[in-house]
Amino acid sequence: MQLATLKLRDFRNYRKLEAEFEPGFHLLLGNNAQGKTNLLEAIYLLSTLRSFRGVGNSQIIHHGQSAFFAGGVALGQTENNIQYYWSSNQRKLKLNQKPIRRLAEYLGTLQTVVFCMEDLHLIKGSAKSRRRFIDLLLTQTQPGYLGILHRYTESLRSRNALLKRDSPDVLLLDSFTQELISTGEKLMMCRRQLVEKISPLVRLGYRKIAPKMEDARVEYKPSVREDFVIELNRSRERELRYRSTIIGPHRDELKLTLDDKPAVHFGSEGQKRTFSIALKMAQAEYLAGVHGVPPVLLIDDVMGELDAERRAGLMPLISRTGQALGQVFMTCTEENWPSELSADIHRWRVEQGLLRRA
Ligand SMILES: Nc1ncnc2c1ncn2[C@@H]1O[C@H](COP(=O)(O)OP(=O)(O)O)[C@@H](O)[C@H]1O
Numbered sequence: 517m518q519l520a521t522l523k524l525r526d527f528r529n530y531r532k533l534e535a536e537f538e539p540g541f542h543l544l545l546g547n548n549a550q551g552k553t554n555l556l557e558a559i560y561l562l563s564t565l566r567s568f569r570g571v572g573n574s575q576i577i578h579h580g581q582s583a584f585f586a587g588g589v590a591l592g593q594t595e596n597n598i599q600y601y602w603s604s605n606q607r608k609l610k611l612n613q614k615p616i617r618r619l620a621e622y623l624g625t626l627q628t629v630v631f632c633m634e635d636l637h638l639i640k641g642s643a644k645s646r647r648r649f650i651d652l653l654l655t656q657t658q659p660g661y662l663g664i665l666h667r668y669t670e671s672l673r674s675r676n677a678l679l680k681r682d683s684p685d686v687l688l689l690d691s692f693t694q695e696l697i698s699t700g701e702k703l704m705m706c707r708r709q710l711v712e713k714i715s716p717l718v719r720l721g722y723r724k725i726a727p728k729m730e731d732a733r734v735e736y737k738p739s740v741r742e743d744f745v746i747e748l749n750r751s752r753e754r755e756l757r758y759r760s761t762i763i764g765p766h767r768d769e770l771k772l773t774l775d776d777k778p779a780v781h782f783g784s785e786g787q788k789r790t791f792s793i794a795l796k797m798a799q800a801e802y803l804a805g806v807h808g809v810p811p812v813l814l815i816d817d818v819m820g821e822l823d824a825e826r827r828a829g830l831m832p833l834i835s836r837t838g839q840a841l842g843q844v845f846m847t848c849t850e851e852n853w854p855s856e857l858s859a860d861i862h863r864w865r866v867e868q869g870l871l872r873r874a
């Protein structure tokens with residue numbers, strides 16, 4: 517997959533940007549606070565309509581302005597022209613000049629995988645970060661998944677609201693329970709199947725970055741051990757006491773181990789960093805397998821966090837993805853890896869919201 521052109525207006529510190537990107541490996545070089553991450557954020561926004569910084573779109577608008585525009589041409593199995601205009605009271609998304617109303621019609625137009633400092637949360641953060649990782653990958657690969665997830669979340673919310681009452685209506689509780697179970701079982705099945713497929717990819721990815729090192733594994737640990745119906749019934753009394761649904765996919769965990777020991781407790785910082793990158797590489801590889809084209813990789817400031825050996829392990833992986841008809845955008849302040857790994861790089865300079873070829 518490829519982002520062939522990018523156009524920005526009043527997007528963070530970019531007043532106006534128009535750039536063309538060939539396939540391959542693009543290196544965005546520049547000092548701090550020049551707009552490198554902002555550029556990756558813009559590409560990610562075209563992919564998901566969200567910021568990977570976890571902020572609302574209003575923060576993205578150039579200070580003092582009232583709207584931003586982001587657009588471009590994405591090349592995958594087909595060519596698509598994307599136009600996204602956002603202001604606090606108006607949003608317009610167009611695909612090939614036609615207005616898009618439902619997110620499901622749009623998602624998949626530009627597939628990306630982002631690598632950033634915050635990925636460390638995948639290892640060190642709460643189970644929620646890991647569920648989000650799995651849910652995103654399922655959303656990127658299974659058309660119906662997002663809808664089921666929304667229905668599950670909705671029934672969970674209604675059910676919990678009911679459980680907060682002093683004497684919950686039993687019939688109403690049962691109807692929410694049924695929806696919770698039917699959607700929850702689908703979520704668990706999808707998650708289990710996905711984790712089985714990506715676990716070997718994570719293991720191999722880890723080995724490539726850190727050769728002759730630990731065995732990295734990912735295991736699905738659902739909150740429901742065997743049967744959702746039975747276990748939910750069994751927990752009814754405790755639910756009434758805690759006034760909340762205490763088992764179900766909203767409590768699922770992803771167990772990450774290095775040589776069978778929990779990565780969060782026993783891994784060094786470097787090992788955790790490597791693990792988080794291996795998870796993202798697995799995401800990219802899985803997407804490429806499902807869609808037949810590799811996603812665009814957005815790599816932010818990751819190199820500086822790795823030692824020389826791991827940098828040397830990671831570079832060939834990244835550049836290979838860039839060559840196989842894919843595209844990679846990587847930011848850094850300096851090229852701190854062996855120069856023989858830097859063949860065929862498109863270099864750009866980022867300076868105060870301006871982008872030029874270096
Ligand atoms: N909404 C905004 N309007 C104008 N400038 C912004 C906005 N948001 C961030 N910036 C500016 O963008 C710069 C940071 O860009 P960033 O891409 O994070 O830098 P880096 O090159 O270090 O990755 C800072 O100078 C910041 O002031």
Ligand SMILES: [Mg+2]
Nearest residue numbers: 552553554817
């Ligand atoms: Mg940055």
